[in-house]
Amino acid sequence: MANDLSEKTGSSKETYDDRPFHSEDLPPEVRAPLAPYAGAEPEAPAWFKWAIAQEPERGFVTSHGTRIETLTWGEPGRPGLLLVHGNSAHADWWSFIAPYLAKDFRVTAMSLAGMGESDWRETYRFSDFADDAEAVSRATGLYDGGRKPIYIGHSFGGGQVFFTAAQRPELMEAAILVDTGFGGPPPEVLKERAARRELLANIPSPDKPTRVYATLPKALERFRLMPPQPAENHYILDFIARRSLKAAPTPEGGEGLAWKFDPNMWEKLDRSGMGMSHGGKLPPVSVPLVHLYGEKSRIIERRRVGEETALAEIAQEIEIPDSHHHVMIDQPLALVAALRTLLATWPH
Numbered sequence: 001m002a003n004d005l006s007e008k009t010g011s012s013k014e015t016y017d018d019r020p021f022h023s024e025d026l027p028p029e030v031r032a033p034l035a036p037y038a039g040a041e042p043e044a045p046a047w048f049k050w051a052i053a054q055e056p057e058r059g060f061v062t063s064h065g066t067r068i069e070t071l072t073w074g075e076p077g078r079p080g081l082l083l084v085h086g087n088s089a090h091a092d093w094w095s096f097i098a099p100y101l102a103k104d105f106r107v108t109a110m111s112l113a114g115m116g117e118s119d120w121r122e123t124y125r126f127s128d129f130a131d132d133a134e135a136v137s138r139a140t141g142l143y144d145g146g147r148k149p150i151y152i153g154h155s156f157g158g159g160q161v162f163f164t165a166a167q168r169p170e171l172m173e174a175a176i177l178v179d180t181g182f183g184g185p186p187p188e189v190l191k192e193r194a195a196r197r198e199l200l201a202n203i204p205s206p207d208k209p210t211r212v213y214a215t216l217p218k219a220l221e222r223f224r225l226m227p228p229q230p231a232e233n234h235y236i237l238d239f240i241a242r243r244s245l246k247a248a249p250t251p252e253g254g255e256g257l258a259w260k261f262d263p264n265m266w267e268k269l270d271r272s273g274m275g276m277s278h279g280g281k282l283p284p285v286s287v288p289l290v291h292l293y294g295e296k297s298r299i300i301e302r303r304r305v306g307e308e309t310a311l312a313e314i315a316q317e318i319e320i321p322d323s324h325h326h327v328m329i330d331q332p333l334a335l336v337a338a339l340r341t342l343l344a345t346w347p348h
Contacts (some may be wrong), residue, residue, distance in 0.1 A: 021244030030228050032221050033237055034126040039217030044235035047333065052239065056100035056109075063135040064128055066119040069111035071095065072140045074102035079345075080142025080149030082133060082172075083109040086326075088261045089228060090116030092243040095155070096236065097328055100336045105343070108140040112157065114262035121262075125270045134171050147173050150343070154178040155325065166283040174288040174347040176339070179325050181299035182282060182311060210263045212248045212256040219245055219257045227298060229324040236329045280311040287345035289315040292338055293332060294323030318342070 025061075028035070034042075037061035065318040071091045081101055083094040091109035098107045111118040113132060133229065136142075143150035151172045153161030158180025165175040213219035231237055248258035262268070291311055292299055300319075318338060323330040 008034060024222055026224075026228050026303045028184075031224055032231055033231060033234060034223055034241060035221040037234070037238070039215070039220060042234040048096055048235060048239075049296060051096040051099045054102070055286070056095070056098070057140075059140075060117075061110075061136045061139040063113075063132040065122075066113050066121055066132075068119075068132055069117040070072075070108055070136055070140055071098070071110075072106070073098045073106045074104075074106040074223070076106060076141045077144055078104065078106040079107045079145035079147055080137060081107045082137050082142060082149050082151045083107065084151065084153035084161055084260075085109070085112065085115070086115070086155030086157050086281065088115060088259070089157075089240075090260060092116070093240055093328065095243075096239070096332060097336055097339075101339060102344070104340075106141055106145060107329065108136060108142055110136045114265045114268075116260055122268065123270050124265055124268050125272075125287050126163055127167075129160045129166040130171060134168075137171070144242060149238065150174045150176065151181065152176040152339070153179065155180060162282075162285070162289075165285045165287050165289065169285070169287045172237065173286055174290075176342070177289070177291045177311075178335070179293045179316065179327050181297075184221060205311070210248065210258040212250050214250060214254075214256050216242075216245075216257060225326055225329070227325060229326065231300075231324070231329050233329055233332070235257070236332065240329075242324070282314065285314060290342060290346070291315040291317045292320055292327065292342075293317060293327055294327050295319050295321050296323060297325045297327075299325070333337050 011317050054073060056073045059070050059072070060067040060294065061070055062068070069091055071094070083091075083098060085091060085093045091111040094109040098109055100105050110133070113128070114120045114124055137149050148170075149172060151174075153159070153160045153175075155178070158177035159182070161175050162177060162180065164174060211222075213222065220238065223237065223244070225231060225237075243263075245257045246258055246260045247255055250256040320327050320331050320334050320338060323334070325334050
């Protein structure tokens with residue numbers, strides 16, 4: 001997941017794109033993975049049931065006049081971890097990962113402005129994220145463990161963490177990016193958008209509101225991952241999807257369900273001040289930086305066919321086997337193991 005920095009940075013190259021992409025030509029298992037369950041919850045393994053039973057402290061922190069949703073696990077006074085989700089997602093994407101980190105850390109997952117239960121804004125700025133993250137970290141005790149928190153961000157959230165590390169390194173001890181790309185959308189995605197833009201469902205636009213679904217099964221049937229990929233752990237998809245919905249009025253005057261994220265976020269996104277004035281390269285980062293990526297991620301596929309990347313030059317990289325872009329869905333326990341091992345030995 002990514003976002004186009006070229007529009008307001010003056011760069012001619014589309015460097016990072018995480019806008020929603022929808023296509024009805026996707027295979028059923030990718031287009032509508034939860035449809036076969038007709039609203040029923042898929043069976044889940046014991047480890048997952050234990051994790052989601054560890055209910056976090058739920059609250060809100062105000063930053064720039066906006067309420068930011070927070071979920072916090074772990075005892076106060078432990079070293080802090082801040083978890084940041086990807087585009088159109090929410091803090092509960094970390095709810096089955098965070099409890100395994102909370103044994104040694106004070107852990108907070110935040111919902112970015114315009115996503116989850118966080119308030120929407122008239123304008124979204126990457127530069128505001130650093131302030132939001134600091135406000136959340138201080139309010140939830142992530143600075144109380146004797147050192148600054150480590151920021152961990154997936155996809156679009158990894159982009160937010162990266163640029164905060166570049167511009168406000170004093171806020172964090174280190175940064176971990178999880179499958180974060182800076183290379184623009186795949187060619188087939190660009191082709192699809194150009195050929196079928198007027199036909200694609202749910203593409204955000206200033207005059208198009210969020211789609212409202214009459215029933216929970218209908219809404220779950222429409223849930224899919226962005227960018228598109230297969231996913232075998234349907235119990236995780238179902239958990240995430242149910243927490244991605246909110247009550248909303250239907251056009252007929254009844255009550256239905258809609259996705260929580262602001263459908264017009266991309267039209268409201270101010271991409272200026274991104275610190276990309278380094279000859280098209282990523283800005284330097286002074287804090288320790290690690291990139292965990294999926295073996296089957298589109299980011300890695302595009303590297304293998306020769307696409308340039310600057311991230312590999314400035315970050316230590318660790319591969320998560322048999323995983324696509326959404327590592328916490330494809331290989332959640334491998335991600336937990338990688339994070340716990342890394343945090344036990346680094347960046348000390």
